[in-house]
Amino acid sequence: MHKKGLFLPFIKEIQPDILCLQETKAEQGQAQIDLPEYEEYWNSAVKKGYSGTAIFVRTKINKKDVNFKPLQVLKGLPEAIIKKHTIEADGYGDPNTEGRVLAAEFKDFWVVTVYTPNSKDDLSRLELRHKYWDPAFLSYIKSLEASKPVIFCGDLNAAHTEDDLANPKQNEGEHGFTKEEREGLSTIIAAGFVDSFRHFIPTGKGHYTWWTHWANARVRNVGWRIDYFFISKKLLPKLKKAEILSAVLGSDHCPVLIELKG
Secondary structure, three states: OOOOOOOHHHHHHHHHHHHHEEOOOOOOOOOOOOOOOEEEEOOOOOOOOOOEEEEEOOOOOEEEEOOOOOEEEEEOHHHHHHHHHHHHOEEOOOOHHOEEEEEEEOOOEEEEEOOOOOOOOOOOOHHHHHHHHHHHHHHHHOOOOHOEEEEEEEEEOOOOOOEOOOHHHHHHOOOOOOHHHHHHHHHHHOOOOOEHHHHHHHOOOOOOEOOHHHOOOOOOOOEEOOOEEEEEEHHHHHHHEEEOOOOOOOOEOOOOOEEEEO
């Protein structure tokens, strides 16, 4: 999106207070992003040009400083959680060095951006995701929630229900729509986190965030909803809206957003 010259105009139009990115494939300073009103925080993969997450925080409005910097920024899963859930390198690499998680603490909540490992076409990374990554990430956000409510978002690389993809029957058991991946999302909800988009639109098809490049899929809206904002239940009274910006082009994904009152 940035290489196509669409990223900066989008940010200047939407003007988010907090912007979360996944699959950045870059290190801070490597991409020439001119956003002087934002502070940037990056968690880049050790492997160049791969994975990665970032959080941009708006610290100036009309060139004037605003007191909205994070209290702290944490990169990756804590070592104790990694050891507890035995997240280790596999044939694709070490998910602990792929820059997949970045958390920022603010006065009233945590914000976490996550790029969940893809289970791969042949499901060769499904075990890593289902048995190790998903439980570890849930353990992490629950540990953060012990101090204050959590907002987490990202490319979770899975559709939750049949309403979340155009062709569920054809894709049942395929990567992104296995029972294991769907179970991981259900476990997040069972743990008390709210799928913000489904809070407003509980059921219904046609709401997608990713489309394959093949067969004119985006024009025909044959897609998947794999990008989410989850929030702690304590934040529900402040949740004003949750939207999928499907008209925004420049990537095979589209942005999603939430707005909180106050």
